[in-house]
Amino acid sequence: MKIDILTLFPEMFRGPFDMSMLKKAKDEGLVEINIHNLRDWTKDKHKTVDDRPYGGGKGMVIRVDIVHDAISNFQFPISNEKKKSKVILLSPQGKVFDQKKAQELFKLEHLILIAGHYEGFDERIREHLVDEEISIGDYVLTGGELPAMVLVDTVVRLLPGVLEPEAKEHESFSLTSNLKPPTSLLDFPTYTRPETFRGWKVPKILLSGNHAEIEKWRKGQALKRTKQKRPDLLKDKI
Numbered sequence: 001m002k003i004d005i006l007t008l009f010p011e012m013f014r015g016p017f018d019m020s021m022l023k024k025a026k027d028e029g030l031v032e033i034n035i036h037n038l039r040d041w042t043k044d045k046h047k048t049v050d051d052r053p054y055g056g057g058k059g060m061v062i063r064v065d066i067v068h069d070a071i072s073n074f075q076f077p078i079s080n081e082k083k084k085s086k087v088i089l090l091s092p093q094g095k096v097f098d099q100k101k102a103q104e105l106f107k108l109e110h111l112i113l114i115a116g117h118y119e120g121f122d123e124r125i126r127e128h129l130v131d132e133e134i135s136i137g138d139y140v141l142t143g144g145e146l147p148a149m150v151l152v153d154t155v156v157r158l159l160p161g162v163l164e165p166e167a168k169e170h171e172s173f174s175l176t177s178n179l180k181p182p183t184s185l186l187d188f189p190t191y192t193r194p195e196t197f198r199g200w201k202v203p204k205i206l207l208s209g210n211h212a213e214i215e216k217w218r219k220g221q222a223l224k225r226t227k228q229k230r231p232d233l234l235k236d237k238i
């Protein structure tokens with residue numbers, strides 16, 4: 001997969017993209033991530049990417065021509081391949097990102113992410129240049145850099161070869177086909193040594209060595225905690 005990110009603050013991506021699974025995925029050639037400074041597509045000597053809003057009001061608005069020129073640079077050669085590519089605008093007004101969306105995006109070959117800043121984007125960017133608008137939650141951040149990192153991290157860990165397949169098997173929000181219809185559950189509880197700490201004990205079943213019973217217990221626990229913590233995931237399903 002190839003990911004191009006357009007931002008006004010490329011330095012912000014240093015660190016999160018240079019360690020742990022993202023670094024491993026890049027080093028092993030499973031993903032190529034390029035961070036581009038939107039200012040590289042400006043034409044004036046001050047490298048201006050934004051301007052005052054028509055009609056008045058506070059804040060600066062990111063210009064449509066700058067974003068257009070930036071996207072055109074890497075979009076068209078690849079997007080011709082029958083929409084194996086998507087341009088995504090990070091915005092609090094978008095559809096809220098979730099595991100289902102990540103599972104849809106990791107199948108694509110190319111993502112172009114646009115991280116905004118300041119007051120927002122010229123509306124024509126939304127209307128004409130992007131395929132989707134994605135939010136990471138109902139709150140407003142200073143910029144789209146953290147949302148882009150959240151999206152990239154979630155998508156990249158789904159790419160084949162990044163994690164052991166078993167690591168993703170029981171994960172929260174992944175569909176389990178044990179239930180009819182298949183339903184997203186939260187992960188079951190896990191424990192490690194010590195067996196007893198300050199009188200807090202590991203459930204006996206996990207020490208029994210009976211794998212069939214352990215599996216049954218884990219499924220039951222996943223369902224129980226989903227009912228307790230996120231009943232909305234089960235609504236209309238069970």
Ligand SMILES: C[S@@+](CC[C@H](N)C(=O)[O-])C[C@H]1O[C@@H](n2cnc3c(N)ncnc32)[C@H](O)[C@@H]1O
Pocket residue numbers: 090091092093114115116117118119120121134135136137138139140141142143144145147
């Ligand atoms: C201060 S926000 C602009 C908010 C905009 N005026 C509005 O109310 O919809 C600046 C930029 O941060 C990013 N951003 C802020 N909150 C976000 C969220 N919850 N999800 C995704 N991106 C977000 C977007 O790229 C946005 O253009």
